[in-house]
Amino acid sequence: MTRLARPGGSPLTPRSVDVARLAGVSQKTVSRVLNDEPYVSPGLRQRVLDAAEELGYRRNQAARALASGRTRSIGVVTLGSALYGPVSWLAGIERAVREMGYTLRVAATIEGDPGGIAGALASLLDQGVDGVVISEPIDEGVGLISVDVPVLVLGAPPNFAAPQVVTARVGAGRFARAATEHLLGLGHETVHHLAGPQRWYSARDRLAGWREALRAHSADEPPVVEGDWSAASGYAAGRELAGDGTVTAVFAANDDMAIGLIRALLEAGRRVPEDISVVGFDDIPLAAYVTPPLTTMRQPFDEVTRRGLALLVQVIEKPDVELPPAADQPVELVVRASTAPPPPRPIPGRGRRAIPQAYGVPYGQPAGSEVPYTQP
């Protein structure tokens, strides 16, 4: 049976003095050994390690933090939701934090709570974290926030004042531009955009990238439809767009909305990709398996978080060293079956068309629903 004890949990768990006594050294020497400080003879070092092992000694982190002023922990401000993007950031952060020898404390912002970021940050700082990660920030009318520990901002421009602010971004704009250009390259006259909520920096980045691509190709810029990242909002947008006969290509700001959008298009009798092409964003694990498989942009979450945290830790430990410039991650477009060249000629008129005949398609015979489908 594995036995795990919390230091200080009971009066019986050993203290560093106990280790010192057993090893026949001073308490300070135990501290030296355990912190890998120089000036300890190899013999003593081993004796201390053996004694610590024998007693099952674990350092009390609260005492360490109090005495040293450092907690060796990093706080992350995240959204308390199951959105794929934020969750993937969190998973990557956990891994990277542990790799760097730190521990992780989490504070979620409460959805829709303005000043939520400030609240979450305050909670983390109260806990004495040595650094903070803000993943995918939203600007809900919060002004500049000033924090007295280094900050890593993921996927957004920094609007924090801190001893050091480091940024690691995917560069969503470039990705959005590539997605849009993929559609233009297939021959679409223009590309509609189903945007994310514009309070999100990453949503604005994607919008900007889409706009850039259109301008660079002198394409018309159709009105933007804004969703809230959810498939439900994509579905709602899809019902709108399905009625517009001029739409032949849509770039959705994330995969969930893209999938909701596609569902609405299919229900309205618009085929994907024959009538309308759709590109998503994120490459969620399901993207390859929905019908039709989704063309999408893959985000390099892991590389970005790992690199960002390495910078953050460097800044925490050696505040004076100059940081290397951030390197952009390569853009990765995953082409699947939701994009194709536009239909031969523009569909005349507006409004719902008659339901067309189904193709005999090479891969599979999808089916609609027989049970009446109601919005959940």
Add this chain to the structure above:
Amino acid sequence: MTRLARPGGSPLTPRSVDVARLAGVSQKTVSRVLNDEPYVSPGLRQRVLDAAEELGYRRNQAARALASGRTRSIGVVTLGSALYGPVSWLAGIERAVREMGYTLRVAATIEGDPGGIAGALASLLDQGVDGVVISEPIDEGVGLISVDVPVLVLGAPPNFAAPQVVTARVGAGRFARAATEHLLGLGHETVHHLAGPQRWYSARDRLAGWREALRAHSADEPPVVEGDWSAASGYAAGRELAGDGTVTAVFAANDDMAIGLIRALLEAGRRVPEDISVVGFDDIPLAAYVTPPLTTMRQPFDEVTRRGLALLVQVIEKPDVELPPAADQPVELVVRASTAPPPPRPIPGRGRRAIPQAYGVPYGQPAGSEVPYTQP
């Protein structure tokens, strides 16, 4: 501009003594006020609060922890992945932890690392957490683990020795049984099961529930196909099952696998739900928007985590009080379009059938892919 400072961050941040001096009381009185202890006169209390406010005082948690032996934090052992189930647990836990006035520390198990749970637990206990949440545990040959703080085990039987072990479970078995019975109720002779990895308790629960339902209805028990929760594994299973003409209904242990499964069936020319019905598990937000919309079991993540954490905190703070018995959550089946009665007569023979004509379906005309689809 919002200014946030870390207690102890600089020598200038105020201490409780500073507050005491400003309020003209002893340091101990400040401590009393801030801990809401009785026996402080209202006048003094207010003076102390004002002084604290004026100085922007924040308590140093490390010192509090050291002096009191409690960190007011709860650790959660989680999987470092973006799987919907674990992630939803985590989101629910964060919310509940904050509601209870605690903070959250996270340690992820490293995938495929045996003893990963023990390692993550050790890391949390080293940090001095007052309680631990194990979400969706796996038993990777780890024996009984003994921990010296209370433990909340979500969604699984406890195999931990601790001062107190509380369990909060969805009761996945009952849910799986309901899912299976839904299919049997539609007239299917039996139901195949696409199981989750059997190292997971929740996967075993679901398998057991499925089996129970079959037995109760005296239905044949077909061989189980095991996936790894991913859509890719569902897809692989689907290729297998598509070749078996006797399959008319499948219960998948989660939605991702169900979606991968459906994709493979469609590609093989088996219609869903006309030829084969599929039920998923989780009710991920996308489930309503894939094609066909997925019939699935909704898990009450929030209720279960909230209730579980309330119990955990009670056990931490008042170890002697008797706990109320756990109440089962109601089973919730969300019927969408991926399930239907079986086809009129058993499909003769085995192997691939010719691609049938598409229905003119009431809701939408889904399309397959024209671009050749390759497994990612």
Add this chain to the structure above:
DNA sequence: CGTAAACATGATAGCGCAGTCAAACGGGGC
């Protein structure tokens, strides 16, 4: 009006480590 409770405050002593400084030791250069 006296006495026992209840209330209100403060002095003092740790919690378990890391930081500071001083002391002891040892080898090389003169």
Add this chain to the structure above:
DNA sequence: GCCCCGTTTGACTGCGCTATCATGTTTACG
């Protein structure tokens, strides 16, 4: 042989708070 300097070790102190106990100060009630 003496001094200097790098090495090795330990005694002592303090991080900022909570806990314990002692000391006043009221109130309750016979």
